[in-house]
Amino acid sequence: MIPILNLTRQYEQLKDKIDQALIRVAASGHYILGPEVSEFEREMASYLNVKHVIGCANGTDALYLALKALKIGAGHEVITSPFSYMATSESIARAGAKPVFVDIEPDTMNFDVQKLEAAITPHTKAILPVHIFGQAVNMDAVNRLAESHHLSVIEDCAQAIGSEYKAQKVGGLGDIGCFSFFPSKNLGAFGDGGMCTTNQDDLAERLRMLRVHGSRKRYYHEEPGLNSRLDEIQAAILRIKLPHIDEWNHARQAVANHYDALLKPLADVLQTPYRSPDSQHVFHQYTIQLKGPNPAQLRATLQQQLQEAQVQSMIYYPVPLYAQQTHADLNLNKVDYPVCEAVSDRVLSLPMFPELRLDEQEQVVNTLAQALKGTPIHA
Known part of the structure; x- marks a missing residue:
C-alpha cells in the first residue's frame, strides 16, 4: 500500500534524537509549560520572525484563543472560507460569533478576496483567511480591507507552516496566526499540539492568560479561559523536528x-x-x-x-x-x-x-x- 502519508519514515530518520528527548523529559519530572515549551516558543519565534509564540493544546484551541484574545463573541461576525476543516468555523461558533463564508477561487482554492468586502456588515469583527493545502492567501488584499474597515485578521496556518507570502512567512501577516501540530501536519507532533503567534504585546499577554484558565497569577482568574497548554513531550519532539x-x-x-x-x-x-x-x-x-x-x-x-x-x-x-x-x-x-x-x-x-x-x-x-x-x- 502507498499511503496518503507515512509517518514512520520520518521517525526513523530522527529516532535516536527523539528517543533521547523523550527520556530527557520523562526524567525531568516537569511535564507542563516547562523549559522545553519555553525553548520551543523561542526557537519558533525566530524561525517565523514573529515577536511572540504561545504554545497551546491543539490547532482548534489556537483559533478559539485567538478569537477570545480579540474579544470576539456574541453578536459578532467573522468572515472565512467554506473550504476548510471544521475547526475553522467551529471555533468561530464556539466563541459565540457567527461564521460568514465567502466563495473560493477555483485555482488556489483559498477564499476569493474579491468577494470579501461584500460580506462585511456592521457586525463584522474579523477576517479569518485559511492558507489551504499550504498556499498563502493574498494577504495584501486582506490586510488592506481589514485596515479600511477596522477589522482584525486571524490567519489559519494549520496546513501552511513555512509557507511564505511575498517572502514573509505566514503567521506574522495578521494580528494572530494559528498553527496545528497534529501528526499529519508538515511539522507534526506525536499527538495534539498547537500555537498562536503575534507581534502585539497585549495580545500575547491575553493569549498566555487565556490558555491557563484566564489566569495571570495562580488561583486568580480574570475571565473564563481554557486549559490549553502544549505539553513538554510534544514541545521536545517539535524542537527536534523544527530545524528540518x-x-x-x-x-x-x-x-x-x-x-x-x-x-x-x-x-x-x-x-x-x-x-x-x-x-x-x-x-x-x-x-x-x-x-x-x-x-x-x-x-x-x-x-x-x-x-x-x-x-x-x-x-x-x-x-x-x-x-x-x-x-x-x-x-x-x-x-x-x-x-x-x-x-x-x-x-x-x-x-x-x-x-x-x-x-x-x-x-x-x-x-x-x-x-x-x-x-x-x-x-
Whole structure:
C-alpha cells in the first residue's frame, strides 16, 4: 500500500534524537509549560520572525484563543472560507460569533478576496483567511480591507507552516496566526499540539492568560479561559523536528513538481495544483481536480480502483462548511457558493509526504492513468 502519508519514515530518520528527548523529559519530572515549551516558543519565534509564540493544546484551541484574545463573541461576525476543516468555523461558533463564508477561487482554492468586502456588515469583527493545502492567501488584499474597515485578521496556518507570502512567512501577516501540530501536519507532533503567534504585546499577554484558565497569577482568574497548554513531550519532539521543516517542505515541493511532470499526459482529464506567484506553496496536500461532466461519480470510481491497486487517496473536503449540520441554523444556500460546490466535487488528494519515493509516485500516476485512460503512461 502507498499511503496518503507515512509517518514512520520520518521517525526513523530522527529516532535516536527523539528517543533521547523523550527520556530527557520523562526524567525531568516537569511535564507542563516547562523549559522545553519555553525553548520551543523561542526557537519558533525566530524561525517565523514573529515577536511572540504561545504554545497551546491543539490547532482548534489556537483559533478559539485567538478569537477570545480579540474579544470576539456574541453578536459578532467573522468572515472565512467554506473550504476548510471544521475547526475553522467551529471555533468561530464556539466563541459565540457567527461564521460568514465567502466563495473560493477555483485555482488556489483559498477564499476569493474579491468577494470579501461584500460580506462585511456592521457586525463584522474579523477576517479569518485559511492558507489551504499550504498556499498563502493574498494577504495584501486582506490586510488592506481589514485596515479600511477596522477589522482584525486571524490567519489559519494549520496546513501552511513555512509557507511564505511575498517572502514573509505566514503567521506574522495578521494580528494572530494559528498553527496545528497534529501528526499529519508538515511539522507534526506525536499527538495534539498547537500555537498562536503575534507581534502585539497585549495580545500575547491575553493569549498566555487565556490558555491557563484566564489566569495571570495562580488561583486568580480574570475571565473564563481554557486549559490549553502544549505539553513538554510534544514541545521536545517539535524542537527536534523544527530545524528540518524547510528541508521537508522543499522535499514536498520536489514531490509536487515530479507529480506535475508525470501527470502532464492526463491534462485533458485532470488539473494539477496551481501555484500563486506571490506564495511559496508547501504542499501539505497535493490535490488534483478532476474534469468532466460528472466529476464526483468519476472520483468515486477512481478512488475504488486506486484502493484496489493499493494506492490511498483522500477527499479534502467533500462537504463544504456551509453545508455541515453544525451550521444548519445559519440557513445557508449552496447556490451562493458555486465555485466551492464545484471544487468539492472535483478534488482528490494523492499521497504526499517528504519521503515519498519517485517509483511510488510513478505507481500512483500509472494507476491513475490505468483508471482514467485504460493504460499506464509511464514505464
